[in-house]
Amino acid sequence: MIHPRRSCLLFRSWLAVTLGVLAVRTVDGRDVSGFRPNFLLLMADDLGIGDIGCYGNDTIRTPHIDRLAQDGVRLTQHLAAASVCTPSRAAFLTGRYPVRSGMVSSDGLRVLQWTAAPGGLPPNETTFAKILRDRGYATGLVGKWHLGLSCASASDHCHHPLSHGFDHFFGMPFSMMADCARWGLSEKRVRLERPLRWGAQAVALAALTLTAGKLARLLPVPWRPVTWAVALAASLWAASCSVGTLIVHADCFLMRNRGITEQPMRPARTAPLMLREVSSFLARNRARPFLLFVSFLHCHTPLVTTESFLGTSAHGLYGDNVEEMDWMVGQILGTLDAEGLTSNTLVYFTSDHGGSLEAQDGNSQYGGWNGIYKGGKGMGGWEGGIRVPGIFRWPGVLPAGRVIHEPTSLMDVFPTVVQLGGGEVPRDRVIDGRDLLPLMLGATQHSDHEFLLHYCEKFLHATRWHQRDSGAIWKVHYRTPVFHPDGAGACYGRGVCPCSGDSVAHHHPPLLFDLSRDPSEARALTPDTEPLFHQVMARVARAVEDHRRTLRPVPLQLNARENSWRAWLQPCCGTFPLCWCDRETDAL
Numbered sequence: 001m002i003h004p005r006r007s008c009l010l011f012r013s014w015l016a017v018t019l020g021v022l023a024v025r026t027v028d029g030r031d032v033s034g035f036r037p038n039f040l041l042l043m044a045d046d047l048g049i050g051d052i053g054c055y056g057n058d059t060i061r062t063p064h065i066d067r068l069a070q071d072g073v074r075l076t077q078h079l080a081a082a083s084v085c086t087p088s089r090a091a092f093l094t095g096r097y098p099v100r101s102g103m104v105s106s107d108g109l110r111v112l113q114w115t116a117a118p119g120g121l122p123p124n125e126t127t128f129a130k131i132l133r134d135r136g137y138a139t140g141l142v143g144k145w146h147l148g149l150s151c152a153s154a155s156d157h158c159h160h161p162l163s164h165g166f167d168h169f170f171g172m173p174f175s176m177m178a179d180c181a182r183w184g185l186s187e188k189r190v191r192l193e194r195p196l197r198w199g200a201q202a203v204a205l206a207a208l209t210l211t212a213g214k215l216a217r218l219l220p221v222p223w224r225p226v227t228w229a230v231a232l233a234a235s236l237w238a239a240s241c242s243v244g245t246l247i248v249h250a251d252c253f254l255m256r257n258r259g260i261t262e263q264p265m266r267p268a269r270t271a272p273l274m275l276r277e278v279s280s281f282l283a284r285n286r287a288r289p290f291l292l293f294v295s296f297l298h299c300h301t302p303l304v305t306t307e308s309f310l311g312t313s314a315h316g317l318y319g320d321n322v323e324e325m326d327w328m329v330g331q332i333l334g335t336l337d338a339e340g341l342t343s344n345t346l347v348y349f350t351s352d353h354g355g356s357l358e359a360q361d362g363n364s365q366y367g368g369w370n371g372i373y374k375g376g377k378g379m380g381g382w383e384g385g386i387r388v389p390g391i392f393r394w395p396g397v398l399p400a401g402r403v404i405h406e407p408t409s410l411m412d413v414f415p416t417v418v419q420l421g422g423g424e425v426p427r428d429r430v431i432d433g434r435d436l437l438p439l440m441l442g443a444t445q446h447s448d449h450e451f452l453l454h455y456c457e458k459f460l461h462a463t464r465w466h467q468r469d470s471g472a473i474w475k476v477h478y479r480t481p482v483f484h485p486d487g488a489g490a491c492y493g494r495g496v497c498p499c500s501g502d503s504v505a506h507h508h509p510p511l512l513f514d515l516s517r518d519p520s521e522a523r524a525l526t527p528d529t530e531p532l533f534h535q536v537m538a539r540v541a542r543a544v545e546d547h548r549r550t551l552r553p554v555p556l557q558l559n560a561r562e563n564s565w566r567a568w569l570q571p572c573c574g575t576f577p578l579c580w581c582d583r584e585t586d587a588l
């Protein structure tokens with residue numbers, strides 16, 4: 001008689017071996033439908049790879065994420081397909097470079113700017129949620145979306161999570177941003193306020209001149225235009241003062257499925273609301289396969305942090321916020337455990353891209369820490385903007401404590417999840433992600449990515465070549481942002497570094513680094529210092545050519561035309577323009 005615990009262990013070892021064998025033998029048509037795991041995907045916002053204990057931070061406390069790594073597989077070269085939210089998240093959900101879906105721009109706008117902009121993840125893109133939902137999974141999204149909402153009318157919801165394969169949504173259709181908190185001030189707001197204030201001042205000056213001229217009996221004008229000018233100046237000024245409030249109502253709100261529940265949202269309450277939503281989703285779906293994507297509003301500015309965490313870390317408000325996020329991870333994993341779901345759930349933790357170096361509050365750092373890696377959020381190719389934490393845990397199947405240094409991508413989650421869930425990876429389009437299972441199980445030593453491309457908007461900034469026979473990780477940079485002259489390696493004074501134009505250096509020949517020897521990209525190699533220089537350049541150029549041949553022109557979703565505010569797309573839960581409601585009151 002085999003003890004039940006032993007039989008479980010035996011079963012799991014058998015499963016691991018079978019999956020390993022299947023993963024190697026049959027890439028397509030693998031049938032693991034008898035033991036399809038649940039998926040719990042956790043994504044932090046703007047978190048740096050250097051902010052996590054298990055990635056080398058010894059002063060920030062992230063015990064729950066560290067524990068996840070201890071019990072699972074930790075990827076050390078896990079790469080986002082873009083260094084800002086919208087394109088990175090589009091690539092994550094579709095397994096495709098954002099240039100393929102059009103989730104990029106060519107004119108400087110990096111992410112979706114308004115909930116009421118018509119751009120967004122095109123309806124003909126297929127997310128892993130959609131494939132799994134069609135395979136009988138309950139699919140939920142809790143937290144941030146930032147991939148668009150509606151196309152032509154405020155209620156068509158063509159880009160809404162529910163139109164992209166999620167059957168449950170609770171969270172922000174947009175993104176946490178400075179304006180959502182009373183103390184925050186965004187660039188967007190400044191950009192909108194400035195012309196109104198200038199206009200108000202110009203008109204006021206004109207009115208003053210007219211009045212003075214009239215009083216001095218130099219200008220024979222009637223009083224009426226003077227009154228008008230004063231009224232106009234006052235209205236422009238009043239408008240400039242309400243820009244902040246308008247933005248908050250336009251973009252900082254919560255939805256449950258298709259309905260708005262809190263507009264504007266009360267940021268401090270969203271953490272407990274999200275946790276409650278996660279618990280109820282897990283309880284509701286414990287008996288059937290599910291995929292739950294928890295997309296944290298942490299650790300994006302303005303770093304909304306629950307009071308009990310304020311002042312508790314060694315790293316100011318940013319550290320408090322990271323530690324609260326880690327605590328939330330712990331709460332969620334605790335719920336998973338309490339529901340008896342730990343052993344049949346594949347858990348994943350990552351960040352959508354690197355920490356923001358430009359986020360400063362006076363002189364103190366307000367954004368994430370990217371460890372030894374150069375650059376950060378918003379930079380096309382530098383490692384700090386794209387190398388993020390990547391942890392997978394599936395007890396009994398994935399080896400505990402394994403660390404993998406191979407290049408992998410957030411896009412790999414797509415085929416990995418789809419195939420484990422018993423779905424099929426679409427064949428009618430290019431999928432750039434690769435199944436991670438063989439690598440994580442140790443059935444193969446190398447990731448499938450020989451080349452990875454690093455885009456900034458629609459411009460290729462860098463390419464990575466993993467030369468397998470030598471182990472070198474070559475990185476070729478064609479364009480790099482021109483940093484602020486203070487030498488700190490960031491674009492201070494602008495929200496993010498630009499991708500094109502004069503503020504970007506074009507390199508002829510390109511810059512070359514070998515990340516296996518120089519992970520911080522500190523010393524560019526030259527034909528004198530690197531005998532393989534020309535060979536590497538030629539090989540990478542060929543790979544880029546091959547890649548370009550697979551690209552098709554698609555409508556760009558983030559260009560100004562698709563990415564500006566439309567009154568008729570504005571979701572509003574009261575009467576427009578008084579968009580106000582609070583339906584979460586009885587919740588907590």
Ligand SMILES: *[C@@H]1O[C@H](CO)[C@@H](O)[C@H](O)[C@H]1NC(C)=O
Pocket residue numbers: 050051056057058059060315318319367368369371
């Ligand atoms: C840990 O993270 C904090 C906050 O981002 C950062 O300031 C600090 O330098 C990091 N420490 C290490 C050892 O990476």
Ligand SMILES: *[C@@H]1O[C@H](CO)[C@@H](O)[C@H](O)[C@H]1NC(C)=O
Pocket residue numbers: 122124125429552553554555
């Ligand atoms: C989606 O539609 C656009 C045109 O609107 C087209 O350019 C693109 O190729 C389509 N994508 C896929 C994956 O079919």
